[in-house]
Amino acid sequence: MVLLHGLAVLYTTHVALEVLNVAIVVFIAGAAMHSATVSSRNLYTSNLYLELVWLLTPTAMVTMLVVRVVVMQCSEEELQLHGTQVHVVANQWYWVYYVDAVSLFLYAVQEHDMHHGDLRLLCGMQSLLIDSSCSVLLALTSSDVIHAWALPSLGMKVDCVPGRANTATLVSSVTGTLYGQCSEVCGALHGYMPLCMVTV
Ligand SMILES: [Cu+2]
Structure with missing residues (x-):
């Protein structure tokens, strides 16, 4: 506001x-x-x-x-x-979110674990839960090679660079499940790094 x-x-x-x-x-x-x-x-x-x-x-x-x-x-x-702070660390080939004292490891859902209606290579094993009434400060980095945290529905794409922390402010006016993917070719399983976020 x-x-x-x-x-x-x-x-x-x-x-x-x-x-x-x-x-x-x-x-x-x-x-x-x-x-x-x-x-x-x-x-x-x-x-x-x-x-x-x-x-x-x-x-x-x-x-x-x-x-x-x-x-x-x-x-x-x-x-x-005043917003929530989330630290994002990209790895080959998964994401780790640190929210307060909680760590979330986001892997792509394996095909044999998928249920009817799941989106292949877009659904993660876990989802980050965001309150749409608050802003979220993201601090993004990588532990190995360059990745990119991209959420097209919010127009966001932030590079995750080893040894450097990039910041972005996430403000979502919509609620629901938002999907994204790593958008920087980072190795053999680059296509298996989905971002799954639920805004309420
Ligand atoms: Cu990648």
Whole structure:
């Protein structure tokens, strides 16, 4: 909610600045045309106050943008700090989720264990349960080679790189079972790394 409010404020600011930009362009063009007359040339070529306006107006606009960006970043950090944190470690060829003190090992369901209606290579032995009313901060890494944690239905794809932790904020407005897969070729069983997530 804080992030959405920040985005709305940022959009409003950009629209206001665009209108201001157009007004400045029109003003400067008009002033330039007017200054073409000999009688007013001195006003626009050696006017200290006009120079100050031209200097301070862009400075104020850039300052407004910087302030808005800082507010946005602070809002996003606040959103992340209040959400659930999940650590994801990719391995050849399974996922491990660490949620608080619980570890979840996600393997693909073997074909002889599948039930009617199960999606081949998309169903996992376990599913990560997510509350759709909360944001989830994901910290993703890998223990061996590069993998990619991809959930197309939420438009998410994050690389899992050994020795590096990439972060992403997951906000799901839909409920149900979401499926994804590893999206970086990581070895012989790359196709056997499904992501199965249940949002309630
Ligand atoms: Cu893979």
